[in-house]
Amino acid sequence: MTTSRVYDGTTAAAKLTDGVLGAGVIGGDSVTLGLTGTAYNSQDVATANTITGTYVLGGASAGNYQLASSVFSAAGNITPVTLTITASAQSKVYGNADPALSYTYSGLVSGDTASAITGSLAREGGENVGVYAINKGSLAAGSNYTISYTGTNLTITPAILTVTGGTVQTSRIYDGSTKILVTSNGTVGAGVIGADDVAVSLTAAYASANAAAGIKVNGTYSLSGASAGNYMLSDSAFSAIATITPKQLNILSPGQVVTEREYDGTVLAAKLSDGALDGVLASDFGRVVLDLTDTRYNSANVAEATTISGRYVLHGAAASNYTMSSFDFRTSGEIIKATLAVSPVAGQTRIVGQSDYEIAFTPSGWKGDDGVSLLSGGLSFEGSDAPGNRFITLGNLSAGGNYDLRLTSGGTLAIVAKAEEGGKDSENKGGTGTKESTSEKRPAEVAVATERAQRAHVQSTHNTDQVVYVWVDPSLLAPDDADNNDGGTGIVTLGKSIAYRCSSPSGGMVADKGNALYPMVSVCEVVAEGGSATSARMR
Structure with a gap:
């Protein structure tokens, strides 16, 4: 006889053997022993302690015998059956009430109902955002069941907040970085519970470090304060448009030009150097170059040329990130006269007293488009207007204020007496006195x-x-x-x-x-x- 089994809601006791008859069966009589009606005295674990039954005789000769006692009795017990209970995961938003803790079960014996399960689940204490274990708590199913419990968690999620009103500076000077000043962190909207300590802050940066207008600014809102972990923002992204203005540079050393040159008919002034800048960021060394361009005098003429002006220009990969208070270049300059060589034509002859005679010469050394239209006056000669050879001088010849005249050689002018008419000449020389034609008298x-x-x-x-x-x-x-x-x-x-x-x-x-x-x-x-x-x- 099995003296122990698991609770199944009945008193049934399973028979293992019928037992064996003692001595007393005569000869070859056919007599057998059987055990029937075995059962526990109770179906419940707590009170089931005895198994009873009845012996009976069987076989062809059974009527010839009787048992001294037909009662079967033995000690026995019923053990609890396993009831599996699995807790259901739960969640709630910070600040809300806990949801009902629930579970599923399996293993109730037929005839038993859920009412056999009493008590409730419980969870780990705490109200801040986090994960809390759900335990068996006071859950029970009486003495007939042993509970096998599988726990889970209750998750508290952050409460959702909104934020508005964050601002950044609209413009700053180029500094090689993408940083931008936050002028307002914004304001948290409704939803903060009680006296929770929650604040919002904004971090932002330019999308590009280069100087330009209309640069996108990207940023992120974040929460701070003792209770910040219990909240989250519905949208933490921030965006704006702002400007980076070029950084102003100064001239460390100005460009250099040739400040004195000979007149050449133009206003061009030769550049010697471009100068040097002050204020370029170390990260931009070699990426910004100063160039002095378009250097010229205020006039091409000697008398009026007093100033040389030009224009500074910035070049290089980082040039657009810089500016200057003035791009103008100015310094004093001087144009000195060019030399115009005057070469008298050789073999010239002048008649005594000829007032409208001009001494022929060839000038050389004109500059640019200058030419003979600038000449005035004329050459002259030394000495008296009497027959003979005279040294030619510059006289009052002028080529304007841009030229110094220089005689290339000490040419001479032959002055000859005026030829007399034929009649007078004949009288003086003893001629015939006949008047000759002008062509013959030449x-x-x-x-x-x-x-x-x-x-x-x-x-x-x-x-x-x-x-x-x-x-x-x-x-x-x-x-x-x-x-x-x-x-x-x-x-x-x-x-x-x-x-x-x-x-x-x-x-x-x-x-x-x-x-x-x-x-x-x-x-x-x-x-x-x-x-x-x-x-x-x-x-």
Whole structure:
């Protein structure tokens, strides 16, 4: 007989054997012993302590025998059955009441109901955000059950808060970083419980460290204070738009230029160095370069050129992050006169008393677009106006305030006596007294020398930018210049191969009927075949 079993809600006791009959069965009688009706005295664990039953005889000869006692009795017990209980996980928002703690179960014996389970679960103490264990608490199921408990947790989650009103500075000067000043951390909205200590703070930074307008600022709100851990923000992101302005630099040492040069017809001033900057961040060394550009005088003329100005420009990868209070460069400067070489034409002859004679010369050393239009006055000579050779001097010749004139050689001027008319000459020399024509009275050597000088000089200066002063023989004038004495223009043919187009700015041709030469003052340019325009002043 099994004397112990697990609670199953009944009194049934399982038989293991029927037992064995003692001595007393006669011969070959067929008699058997059987045990029936075995049961506990109680179905409950607490009171089940005895198992009873009844012996009975069986077999063909059973009627011939009887048992001394048919009662079976033995000690027995019932042990509790396992009831599995599993707690259900729970959660709540900080500040809210606990939810009901619940569980699931398995293992109730048939016929028993949930009412057999009494008491309740419990949890670990605490109200701050966190995880708290749910334990069996007072849960029980009577003496017939042993509870197998599986616990879990109650989670307290943060209460949700909103924040508004965070601000940052709208502009700052470039410093190579993305940092930005927070001007307001913002304000926490409704939802703080009781006297909880909760505050909000804002951290932010520029999306770019470079100077520019309209830069995005990204930031994050965070909570602080003794109770901050019990709360969280519905949205912790912050964004704004702000500006980084360029950092102002100073000139540590100014750029250098050539402050004195010779006149060249331009305002350009040569740069020697760009200068150096003060205030560049160490992280930007080599990424910002100072360049001095467009250096020029206030005037190209000697008398007016007193100042050199220019413009500083910043270059380099970090140049846009900097500025200067002024990008202007200014210093004093001077332009000195250029030298214009004056070379008198060799072999010139002047007639005594000829007041309108101009000594021919060639200037060289013009600058830029300057030319003969700047000339005024004329060369002169030393000594008296008597026949003989005279040293040529600069006289009152001028090329304006930008040039110093210099004679390249000490040329001479031959002054000759005026040729007398044939009649007078005949009387003085014993001639016939017959009046000769003007062409016959012109000294042949003078005419030939003059014509040869014209041709030789024009041919030698063809295609050069020179001023030429020559005598023009009237026999060499083209027909359409016969009356060109009013400042008009025409063609003056010199020799047989060189042609000039001329304009008479000083009154045109001047006729001297007593002179074999025909003086004329004109400004001319070469129009002969094979040459570019060459300015010339001819007389």
